[in-house]
Amino acid sequence: MADSEEGFGLPTTPADSEAKELQAEAKQDAQLGATSKSPTSPQAAFTQQGMEGIKVFLHERELWLKFHEVGTEMIITKAGRRMFPSYKVKVTGLNPKTKYILLMDIVPADDHRYKFADNKWSVTGKAEPAMPGRLYVHPDSPATGAHWMRQLVSFQKLKLTNNHLDPFGHTMPWTCDEPVAFPPFQITQLKIENNPFAKGFRGSDDMELHRMSRMQSKEYPVVPRSTVRQKVSSNHSPFSGETRVLSASSNLGSQYQCENGVSSTSQDLLPPANPYPISQEHSQIYHCTKRKDEECSTTEHPYKKPYMETSPAEEDPFYRSSYPQQQGLNTSYRTESAQRQACMYASSAPPTDPVPSLEDISCNTWPSVPSYSSCTVSAMQPMDRLPYQHFSAHFTSGPLMPRLSSVANHTSPQIGDTHSMFQHQTSVSHQPIVRQCGPQTGIQSPPSSLQPAEFLYSHGVPRTLSPHQYHSVHGVGMVPEWSENS
DNA sequence: TCTAACACTTG
DNA sequence: TCAAGTGTTAG
Numbered sequence: 001m002a003d004s005e006e007g008f009g010l011p012t013t014p015a016d017s018e019a020k021e022l023q024a025e026a027k028q029d030a031q032l033g034a035t036s037k038s039p040t041s042p043q044a045a046f047t048q049q050g051m052e053g054i055k056v057f058l059h060e061r062e063l064w065l066k067f068h069e070v071g072t073e074m075i076i077t078k079a080g081r082r083m084f085p086s087y088k089v090k091v092t093g094l095n096p097k098t099k100y101i102l103l104m105d106i107v108p109a110d111d112h113r114y115k116f117a118d119n120k121w122s123v124t125g126k127a128e129p130a131m132p133g134r135l136y137v138h139p140d141s142p143a144t145g146a147h148w149m150r151q152l153v154s155f156q157k158l159k160l161t162n163n164h165l166d167p168f169g170h171t172m173p174w175t176c177d178e179p180v181a182f183p184p185f186q187i188t189q190l191k192i193e194n195n196p197f198a199k200g201f202r203g204s205d206d207m208e209l210h211r212m213s214r215m216q217s218k219e220y221p222v223v224p225r226s227t228v229r230q231k232v233s234s235n236h237s238p239f240s241g242e243t244r245v246l247s248a249s250s251n252l253g254s255q256y257q258c259e260n261g262v263s264s265t266s267q268d269l270l271p272p273a274n275p276y277p278i279s280q281e282h283s284q285i286y287h288c289t290k291r292k293d294e295e296c297s298t299t300e301h302p303y304k305k306p307y308m309e310t311s312p313a314e315e316d317p318f319y320r321s322s323y324p325q326q327q328g329l330n331t332s333y334r335t336e337s338a339q340r341q342a343c344m345y346a347s348s349a350p351p352t353d354p355v356p357s358l359e360d361i362s363c364n365t366w367p368s369v370p371s372y373s374s375c376t377v378s379a380m381q382p383m384d385r386l387p388y389q390h391f392s393a394h395f396t397s398g399p400l401m402p403r404l405s406s407v408a409n410h411t412s413p414q415i416g417d418t419h420s421m422f423q424h425q426t427s428v429s430h431q432p433i434v435r436q437c438g439p440q441t442g443i444q445s446p447p448s449s450l451q452p453a454e455f456l457y458s459h460g461v462p463r464t465l466s467p468h469q470y471h472s473v474h475g476v477g478m479v480p481e482w483s484e485n486s
Numbered sequence: 487t488c489t490a491a492c493a494c495t496t497g
Numbered sequence: 498t499c500a501a502g503t504g505t506t507a508g
Contacts, residue, residue, distance in 0.1 A: 075504075078489085082502070188504070197503040200494030 053093035059152055060085055063194060070186035080159030084195045087155040094145025101141035102148065104155055 058064060063085045074081060087104070094100060111127040140147065192201045376396050 084503085192504075195495090195503065197495050197501085199496080199503085202495095203502055322488095 008180060034449060055092045057090040057092070059088035059090060067187065067190055070190060072162065072190075073187050076161040076162050078161060080161040082156065082159055082162070084191055087158065090152055091148045094149055096146035096149070098145050100145060100148060102138040102143075102153060103141075104136040104138070106136075106160075140448050233280045263380040 003227070067085060074083060091102075112123045113125050113127050114121045115124045115405070136155065138153065138155065140153075192198045
């Protein structure tokens with residue numbers, strides 16, 4: 001597993017040789033992007049702001065690959081459900097003293113809704129109208145580069161929901177996506193095997209007998225053990241042969257570029273599964289979470305529990321050696337609600353908003369990467385070079401938005417050049433499903449306004465989501481905070 | 487199509 | 498012991 005720096009990268013299996021080549025290409029592109037641009041180009045300007053060395057590495061990449069291979073999905077609920085695998089990244093190259101805000105965005109993959117029938121996905125209609133999305137601000141934000149780099153940055157607590165009125169600021173997914181046939185069994189099995197909370201569904205003899213007993217008692221036909229296993233195993237599925245093997249498929253050979261200063265290295269990338277580029281522009285609702293007892297603050301509180309991986313050393317020798325655990329930072333927050341109060345910033349960017357669209361700012365190389373349906377961008381910028389004072393979840397008025405806009409406008413030309421993309425497929429369930437499209441790093445089009453924290457529970461999202469087959473793209477973007485040494 | 491209850495897990 | 502997070506299941 002990802003227990004070293006290398007572990008964040010591509011597996012060292014022969015099948016991934018293409019991926020390694022891509023990785024090398026991406027690094028080369030990044031270097032070129034950082035060095036070959038004219039000083040007056042946006043790219044160069046971006047680089048000059050100290051963004052050139054920033055890298056984001058996906059944690060547990062192999063697990064992500066497994067889910068990607070079978071087409072990941074998740075059932076979402078009104079209460080919100082966590083993503084699995086959880087999204088954790090290692091960030092390097094930040095200015096240790098500069099403060100950054102780290103965001104995760106959800107981007108729709110297309111404007112269709114689909115159903116899974118007859119072992120295939122088919123379009124059942126048009127997606128519901130685009131709605132403002134939400135950006136999930138990492139609860140540690142703003143924090144210094146040193147803080148972000150100290151250990152894994154975890155979005156484990158991020159929940160996805162289809163509840164428009166969700167009062168906790170859980171991220172709402174977007175309707176989408178592609179008609180690719182993958183049976184749900186494999187994803188289910190992967191989650192059961194890997195998610196501790198789903199251990200109850202792991203197949204032990206006793207468990208299966210118990211389950212069968214329950215089925216019997218409810219007048220279900222008695223199903224042979226082999227059949228029971230078949231349900232959750234991919235081995236007997238019509239797609240088993242091609243989906244159980246974890247490898248870098250030919251899709252890994254797809255070209256992509258990663259050439260701006262913010263380098264989401266190819267290590268972040270998962271092989272694309274399908275050629276469905278994101279087509280839907282998204283406006284924004286910025287939301288973040290904060291602790292009930294501390295309010296969102298513009299300063300870093302030493303007592304606040306980091307939402308980054310709290311004990312990476314336990315699972316990752318790399319951090320064991322490189323990142324000594326912090327002491328005295330693990331204030332315990334018992335409940336989710338106590339841990340995370342939503343700081344949600346509604347925005348209704350009009351079509352004429354000068355803010356660049358998603359396509360404009362972040363996906364300009366998609367035509368060359370048709371296999372990817374999502375775009376991830378990582379953008380970080382030293383705050384001390386930006387024309388605003390601070391950005392936090394604590395603001396009590398709207399000036400943030402223009403400031404944030406300025407950030408986005410400032411950086412968007414470069415953002416478009418760097419993206420890591422990968423896509424996951426979904427499968428069927430009678431519950432709302434989210435298609436997890438993988439980490440995305442990036443500042444997207446900025447919201448037109450921000451609301452004070454007191455409004456964060458308001459829901460500026462009067463839109464009806466289609467409940468099924470949601471597609472989510474998640475990732476991080478870093479918006480710079482001010483620099484302490486400026 | 488959607489929801490809530492269920493049995494199970496971890497912490 | 499409890500809260501919270503899982504996929505399954507029935508209504």
